[in-house]
Amino acid sequence: MTTLPLCRLDELAEGTAKRFDVEGQRLALARIGDDVYCVADRCSHEDFSLSEGEILPAECEIECARHGATFDLKTGAAMSLPATKPVATYDVTIVDGVIEVEVP
Numbered sequence: 001m002t003t004l005p006l007c008r009l010d011e012l013a014e015g016t017a018k019r020f021d022v023e024g025q026r027l028a029l030a031r032i033g034d035d036v037y038c039v040a041d042r043c044s045h046e047d048f049s050l051s052e053g054e055i056l057p058a059e060c061e062i063e064c065a066r067h068g069a070t071f072d073l074k075t076g077a078a079m080s081l082p083a084t085k086p087v088a089t090y091d092v093t094i095v096d097g098v099i100e101v102e103v104p
Contacts, residue, residue: 001102009097012036017062019051023103027090030073032057037073038090038101045069045083 006020006029017030019041028041028051039062041051048066055062061070061079069083076089091102 001104003093003100003102005098005100007099009034009036009094009099012099015055015057017051017053017055019049020101022101025103027101027103028062029092029099029101030055030062032060032073036092036094036099038092039071039073039076040088042087043067043069043083044071044078044085044087050087 004022012018012031014031017028020027026041028039030037041049043050043064050062050064053063053065060073062073063070067082070079071087072079076086078084078086093100
């Protein structure tokens, strides 16, 4: 596993997601309050960027902008159709205000 710094916490607005391309992977960082989550930035239903979707803070989910499938930001589980398969999740830490993600 490799730990990579992606951005400063203050560069990721609360209630938003942002795409990062690192180590040959597309990642979506999502922020709800002071909590930050990282999932693969590809909807498992169709190859579409999840970072373009809406964050659902009460459910701790991200919604795919293309067809409305939602994914749990903590586990990656598909929470609504048309998606039935999960997306990968990655461990996130915040060190001195910098968001770091562990990738394989």
